[in-house]
Amino acid sequence: MSRRGVSVLLCAALLTVGGCAARESGSGSQEEGSYLIYYSALADQEGESAVEGERRVLSQGQETIPGLMELLLEQPQSPELTSPFPSGLQLLDWQLSEGVLYLNLSDQYYSLSGVDLTLADACLTLTLCQLEEVDSVYVTVEGHDLPYRSIQQLSAEDILLAGGADEPMSLGVDLWYLRQGGQNLGVERRQIIKDVDQTVVEAVLSAWAEGPEEKGLSPCLPEGTQILSAQVEDGVCLVDLSPEFIQGLPASQTTAALMVYAMVNTLCELDGVEAVQLYIEGQPAPAVGNLPLDRALIPDTTLGVEG
Structure with a gap:
């Protein structure tokens, strides 16, 4: 499998880009059940992107959303990438309603702040918004919003997909x-x-x-x-x-x-x-x-x- 999918830069403002263009840039299954799973790329201090996608394949018969979450919470295959998620984090339940994917995560997500929270949010959003039926992701922790998060509902349009470091982060x-x-x-x-x-x-x-x-x-x-x-x-x-x-x-x-x-x-x-x-x-x-x-x-x- 190829590690490098699409480099992403987290931009200074919410970017107004077409939803289809953003989704097509980072999705496109090369084979049935194949998706880009996004991980942190900040461990490479010389790198120019914040997160990158690693192409992975779901197991046959595996339900898509829980399957993608399972891959997200695993360690990446590339040594240049790292998981932005805390150890022990679990998906407690989920619900998809009118394009909004509600994810209820275990309390380990409370430990994230600053850069770590930014990266985790981005990886969740980019990975799950590949699905045609998912327009945005809404994350709660044991049923509660994160009180210090400025934006609760995240979409792929909030993140710039770019091939190089031509935008600020x-x-x-x-x-x-x-x-x-x-x-x-x-x-x-x-x-x-x-x-x-x-x-x-x-x-x-x-x-x-x-x-x-x-x-x-x-x-x-x-x-x-x-x-x-x-x-x-x-x-x-x-x-x-x-x-x-x-x-x-x-x-x-x-x-x-x-x-x-x-x-x-x-x-x-x-x-x-x-x-x-x-x-x-x-x-x-x-x-x-x-x-x-x-x-x-x-x-x-x-x-x-x-x-």
């Missing part, structure tokens, strides 16, 4: 910042735009560097700091900064360490990033108090509190 991300008082971190959920000449890591880091929009949060990149480069190798995001980063950290070791972890936690929200290592002009960063920076740091979500 909109991503919902979780950005970590210092709470006023300097004793813990808070999370700001924001929709950001990845330009065509940026990697996902560069886009997220750039948005984080701009500082928070919510009251009660403080920026964590010392004034004057320049981000020289950011790239991912073997699951570690290597971030090279100018000397102003170390020079501008506060005297309080606790607050300084929290500012470092604000960057680490933010970047480790991304698929394919498991740890962050900081450099200063190409050299391993010096320690901040008792926190060594000459090695990769894994995220610490216990440092955050709800606002």
Whole structure:
């Protein structure tokens, strides 16, 4: 089976494109029971698409909608793709009414937010809207809407199908910042735009560097700091900064360490990033108090509190 079907970019706005054109670009069974199953492509940091389709075949006699959901919740065959869905997620029930496919999922879906929720929604929508009888998908969790989702009913027309990175990509991300008082971190959920000449890591880091929009949060990149480069190798995001980063950290070791972890936690929200290592002009960063920076740091979500 061929892995690469149609690359997709999640766009900044709801796009007005023809429903038939969008569906035909990503459906078209090459053989009976053959469909594109969409998975996350963000693990490939050099890639230019958010999700990609992998052609799979339903088992003979298998009911279509439960069968597609079963394939969606499996791991993809390609090592370059990953599942955007949390482990243990189940389809509890479904109903198709006047073109709207209502999916009721188990509570594992509540764990998704930011980029992960954006990708999961896109994979569900693109996969299931291949069916002629499905115009849109409405996802609930144990019978309830997700209260923090801006759009509840999703259609293939909300997603641009493109063959290359000629359009910006909109991503919902979780950005970590210092709470006023300097004793813990808070999370700001924001929709950001990845330009065509940026990697996902560069886009997220750039948005984080701009500082928070919510009251009660403080920026964590010392004034004057320049981000020289950011790239991912073997699951570690290597971030090279100018000397102003170390020079501008506060005297309080606790607050300084929290500012470092604000960057680490933010970047480790991304698929394919498991740890962050900081450099200063190409050299391993010096320690901040008792926190060594000459090695990769894994995220610490216990440092955050709800606002």
